[in-house]
Amino acid sequence: QKEVEQNSGPLSVPEGAIASLNCTYSDRGSQSFFWYRQYSGKSPELIMSIYSNGDKEDGRFTAQLNKASQYVSLLIRDSQPSDSATYLCAVNPIYQKVTFGIGTKLQVIP
Amino acid sequence: DAGITQSPRHKVTETGTPVTLRCHQTENHRYMYWYRQDPGHGLRLIHYSYGVKDTDKGEVSDGYSVSRSKTEDFLLTLESATSSQTSVYFCAISDPTDPRANTEAFFGQGTRLTVV
Numbered sequence: 001q002k003e004v005e006q007n008s009g010p011l012s013v014p015e016g017a018i019a020s021l022n023c024t025y026s027d028r029g030s031q032s033f034f035w036y037r038q039y040s041g042k043s044p045e046l047i048m049s050i051y052s053n054g055d056k057e058d059g060r061f062t063a064q065l066n067k068a069s070q071y072v073s074l075l076i077r078d079s080q081p082s083d084s085a086t087y088l089c090a091v092n093p094i095y096q097k098v099t100f101g102i103g104t105k106l107q108v109i110p
Numbered sequence: 111d112a113g114i115t116q117s118p119r120h121k122v123t124e125t126g127t128p129v130t131l132r133c134h135q136t137e138n139h140r141y142m143y144w145y146r147q148d149p150g151h152g153l154r155l156i157h158y159s160y161g162v163k164d165t166d167k168g169e170v171s172d173g174y175s176v177s178r179s180k181t182e183d184f185l186l187t188l189e190s191a192t193s194s195q196t197s198v199y200f201c202a203i204s205d206p207t208d209p210r211a212n213t214e215a216f217f218g219q220g221t222r223l224t225v226v
Contacts, residue, residue, distance in 0.1 A: 008150075034214060043200060043217035044153070088152065097168065098215065100145075102152035 003027060004091050006101035014109050019076040021104050023089030026070070033065055034090040035074045038103065044088055048074060079108045113137050116201050116218040123225055129188040131221050133201030135181075141204045142184040143215065144168075144176065146197040153200065159184055191225045198222050 005024045013019045021035075032051055036044035048063040050056045050072070056063045062075040072091070076083055086103040113136030123129050133142060143158040145168075155168030157176040165176050173195060175187045188195055202215040 043220050045217070046214040049214055097155060097158065099155070099169075100153040102150060 002101075003099045004089055004101040006089050006104050008102055009105040010107050011104055012107045012109055013079050015079060015081060017079050019079045019083065019106055019108070021074040021076070021087050021089075021106065023072045023074075023091075023101055024070055025072070025089075025091045025099075027091070028067070028070065030091045032092045032098075033063070033072045034098070035061075035063060035072075036088040036090060036100075038086045038088060040085075076106075079106075081108045081110050084108045114201060114203055114216060114218040116199075116221050118221060119219065120222045121224070123191050123223070125192060125225055126190050129191050129223065129225075131186045131188075131199055131201075131223070133184045133186070133218055135184075135203050137203060137205070137216070138181060139203040139205040139216075140181075141206070141215075142178065143202040143204075144174075144184065144186045145200045145202060146170065146195075147200060147220075148197050156186065156199075188223075191223075193225050196223060196225045 003026050035048040037047045038044040048061055050063040050065045053065050053067055060077045064073045084107050086105045088103045089101040090098045092098045115134045117132045141160055144156040145153045147153050154170045156170055156174050157168055159165045159178040177185045199221045201218040204215045
């Protein structure tokens with residue numbers, strides 16, 4: 001079992017819809033959780049971090065964490081074609097050694 | 111953008127030759143990382159450094175070595191390049207205020223390495 005699991009996609013959503021990206025992790029001791037966005041041919045950039053159970057909102061993005069279920073999600077409201085990218089879930093089971101999922105490719109259809 | 115520069119950006123090398131990739135930062139961040147990114151595997155940690163001359167292995171360290179003689183530079187060396195090391199290599203930096211926690215990492219532009 002991989003430490004961080006993501007569906008590679010592609011996940012296709014129409015413009016204006018909510019995109020829901022999901023991630024599960026195996027190490028119950030993990031404390032920090034991140035979502036990175038990576039455009040094709042570019043480097044990853046952080047869009048959300050979350051450290052405690054519940055929801056964290058930043059603009060159109062909401063990160064959700066459920067440690068009991070070992071589940072992290074990212075919701076993108078009012079999806080735009082510019083949101084089309086690969087979204088990487090990252091977890092740190094051991095401090096300072098972040099583990100990434102393979103990423104989910106999101107396609108927003110105009 | 112965080113001040114991270116990777117060099118070279120692209121390289122083609124022959125099997126069996128040594129290759130060194132350089133990561134240079136101007137942010138004075140304590141932690142530096144080398145990742146490789148491959149289709150179907152995502153980003154995998156090769157080595158990381160938590161200070162000058164302080165390094166540790168990641169999950170895919172075989173065939174790679176690193177050195178950090180200055181805060182700003184972190185070198186990744188492929189001792190004898192193989193075709194399986196064809197990949198995109200990313201350097202990243204972070205600067206946690208609490209070593210037990212984690213803060214966001216900032217990534218360099220990447221180096222595309224092809225071993226023929």
